[in-house]
Amino acid sequence: MSMMSMTGFGRGEASAHGVKIVVELGTVNRKQFDCNVSVPREWGCLEAKLYAMIHAQVVRGYVKGAVMATAVVESAGDLLDMPRISRQIEAVKAAAVRLGLPDDLGASALLRLPDVMRGNVGHDDPNAVWPLIEKAAHHALLRLAEMRLTEGAVLEKDLRQRFDHLQKMSEQLAPLAAQVPRNYQRTLEKRLAELLDQGREGVVNPELLAREVAVFADRCDVSEELTRLASHFAQVTKVLDEGGACGRILDFLCQELFREINTTGSKANDAEITRRVVAFKAGLEAAREQVQNVE
Numbered sequence: 001m002s003m004m005s006m007t008g009f010g011r012g013e014a015s016a017h018g019v020k021i022v023v024e025l026g027t028v029n030r031k032q033f034d035c036n037v038s039v040p041r042e043w044g045c046l047e048a049k050l051y052a053m054i055h056a057q058v059v060r061g062y063v064k065g066a067v068m069a070t071a072v073v074e075s076a077g078d079l080l081d082m083p084r085i086s087r088q089i090e091a092v093k094a095a096a097v098r099l100g101l102p103d104d105l106g107a108s109a110l111l112r113l114p115d116v117m118r119g120n121v122g123h124d125d126p127n128a129v130w131p132l133i134e135k136a137a138h139h140a141l142l143r144l145a146e147m148r149l150t151e152g153a154v155l156e157k158d159l160r161q162r163f164d165h166l167q168k169m170s171e172q173l174a175p176l177a178a179q180v181p182r183n184y185q186r187t188l189e190k191r192l193a194e195l196l197d198q199g200r201e202g203v204v205n206p207e208l209l210a211r212e213v214a215v216f217a218d219r220c221d222v223s224e225e226l227t228r229l230a231s232h233f234a235q236v237t238k239v240l241d242e243g244g245a246c247g248r249i250l251d252f253l254c255q256e257l258f259r260e261i262n263t264t265g266s267k268a269n270d271a272e273i274t275r276r277v278v279a280f281k282a283g284l285e286a287a288r289e290q291v292q293n294v295e
Contacts, residue, residue: 001244005151006061012139023136025065059245247294
């Protein structure tokens with residue numbers, strides 16, 4: 001399954017029985033799923049259905065959208081609700097006769113009658129319009145998925161390059177870490193020799209020197225951290241290969257990578273390793289920011 005971005009937009013339409021439904025959906029980054037889609041007030045009871053439909057397709061991110069309804073008028077004659085007008089005119093005339101009022105109804109009076117325009121697309125039963133909303137939402141979700149997949153492919157390529165670069169940086173730390181105890185031993189021997197040359201009394205005990213170097217080597221050993229880094233990078237590759245809604249897993253792995261590289265920098269006690277660790281952290285932070293765009 002391909003990786004999906006959390007950013008996208010989709011629009012869908014459906015028409016039937018003189019009503020056109022338009023559903024627009026847009027998504028942006030968010031750690032959890034959240035949905036806010038405005039629905040005409042008379043169809044408020046359908047929000048739960050629409051929410052569940054969207055959540056089935058969007059695992060993570062903030063969804064904002066709207067459901068809009070308009071009347072489909074094919075001719076000027078369809079603009080007025082003639083059966084409703086006829087019933088209202090008959091009722092008004094009957095009331096005028098009963099009250100003894102003159103019959104002064106004209107064509108312009110029709111527009112003052114309530115609900116004579118077909119532009120009012122409300123339904124007494126909201127469930128009757130749900131199939132149209134569902135169809136329009138389905139098309140909007142398809143368009144949304146297409147855009148998110150397209151951007152997701154770009155994100156995947158970028159993340160693979162970033163993590164590959166970070167993995168190579170971590171692999172370069174092993175030979176540097178192996179040299180740290182040797183460098184410490186040479187530095188220690190040099191300082192002791194300088195002290196003896198300056199007339200200080202005493203003889204360097206080789207066993208004590210070896211013990212000091214061994215203790216230092218154990219203290220600055222980062223082999224376990226580098227092994228765990230390699231394991232985390234293998235997991236990153238697996239997650240990227242599997243795709244799907246992998247943003248949370250990648251974010252967790254970024255945290256673990258940071259934990260191991262931070263410990264490496266603290267234990268190594270070497271200027272060159274520290275410099276490379278700082279560069280690694282900067283690259284990891286950039287990768288983690290990109291991960292925030294992944295569903």
